[in-house]
Amino acid sequence: MDLIQKGIEMIQQSLFGALIEAETPAPSEHPGGSARDVAAALDTTTFTVIDVETTGLNPAKNALLEVTAIQYRQGQDLAVYSSLVQPNVAIPEEVEELTGINQAMVTGAPPLITVLTELCKFVGPAPFIVGHNVGFDIRFVNQKLESTGLHSMTSRFDMATALCTKTLAQRALPGLPSYQGIVVATQCGVRNDNPHRAEADVRMSAGILFALIDKLRTDGKSLHSVADLLTLQGPIS
DSSP states (O other): OHHHHHHHHHHHHHHHHHHHHHHSOOGGGSTTOSSOOTTSBGGGOOEEEEEEEESSSOTTTSOEEEEEEEEEETTEEEEEEEEEOOOSSOOOHHHHHHHOOOHHHHTTSOOHHHHHHHHHHHHOSSOEEEETTHHHHHHHHHHHHHHTTOGGGGGGSOGGGOEEHHHHHHHHSTTOSOOOHHHHHHHHTOOOSSTTSHHHHHHHHHHHHHHHHHHHHHTTOOOOBHHHHHHHHOOOO
């Protein structure tokens, strides 16, 4: 029975991977094209801001509960993908208290492989990924892509070309007592009325990103291209 189940899972993984490749828009149709153009003008680039809510901090052991991705250009949201995820495990009490996501909310949610497939189709082949402490989100998504057999999709969530609003805030706003999202958001004049829910956190991170770009330019930083912002940011972890 285990061999039969494993065979079914392999077929599902192959079909979902093919579905993503088939339904992803051609480079000319998708913001960002087929390769990330770091020389692209900062003000006309589409950024894909993401956030995940999880049952814990370990991507290999814990489950995804919620994923949101929103595409932005010039500070305006263009498209939204958001979904709860069926975790197939009990939600820890402390996570429910933090996020407000309870077992009843995820009982009828789509399975992980469906959400990952939809997410990959949404972000496209070569997005510029943004988030607050985005390394966590990227590691979590990529581990789940690996575990579901969607290995080829991990390149869509590329750490080397991702922008972390926490790291950027450390460059633009030195001396803050904390660089937690809500602290940085308050400093930037950005509200988050529903912290620790994915869509609210994405909108907060986007607000922080564009506020920090404005602040850095006001401070005399020359920011014309995505490469300029990546260079100023430096490596993220």
